[in-house]
Amino acid sequence: MDLRNWKIQKQPDWYIKAVKKTITELAGGYSEAAEWLGITQNSLFNRLRTEGDQVFPIGWVQVIQRAGNTHYVIDAMAREAGCVCVPLPEDELVGVADINEKLLEVFEEVALYSQQVKNAIEDGEVDREEFDNLKVGLYRSTVKMQEHLNLVSRTFCKSEEVNAPSCSSGRSVAKNTCVEN
Structure with a gap:
């Protein structure tokens, strides 16, 4: 440094x-x-x-x-940091309509990103500003997809108690049934 x-x-x-x-x-x-x-x-x-x-x-x-x-x-x-920030829904009462609305937002962001890519490559070269804009567009699309998945998980995946025998304490922990280990 x-x-x-x-x-x-x-x-x-x-x-x-x-x-x-x-x-x-x-x-x-x-x-x-x-x-x-x-x-x-x-x-x-x-x-x-x-x-x-x-x-x-x-x-x-x-x-x-x-x-x-x-x-x-x-x-x-x-x-x-090479990460994606996914805003959590403010309201715990999320329904199918909210999840479908979020999916429509995903499609809109992907369409915007697709248009950015088309515009950036049409002259056969992507300059620094275009590339930076593409990174932002991709990031926004990724965030929207993660928000959608988060809503699906929080709404439809049940938590279950799981005994973790490999842990010395033998305590049970909550596990989301949709998440693979």
Whole structure:
């Protein structure tokens, strides 16, 4: 690790971009974000400069993501870690109609991704921006598919008590009947 660039490593470019996107999608933009956080707009700008010595705290991200009903920063973190963030349903009472609606969302995301691929390759070359957009589109499609599977599992897969004989305690644990070991 290059210690001379520790500030950049502490607040990477992908993080700053995701925070800025979250802020700009608020109806009131930076002024609304500052109001939600109880700080000045200059404080926001200072914490989002790539060469600055201040950072944008993750707690603030949580506040503005909730205010804007977005999750750009957590999605960016998941992508950076090679993971997928799958939002859980807020309501425990999920029905077949909700599951089917989520499946329609999957089809919409896959169709959008398919169109992105078509547009990106039509000139015979995929540039960096197109590739980055493809990664985002694929990520969104994957999240929607995982959300759908999560709803199916939570709604239709029953938990059962299983005795784990290989464990020294001999205690039983709950196991989802749809998940293979």
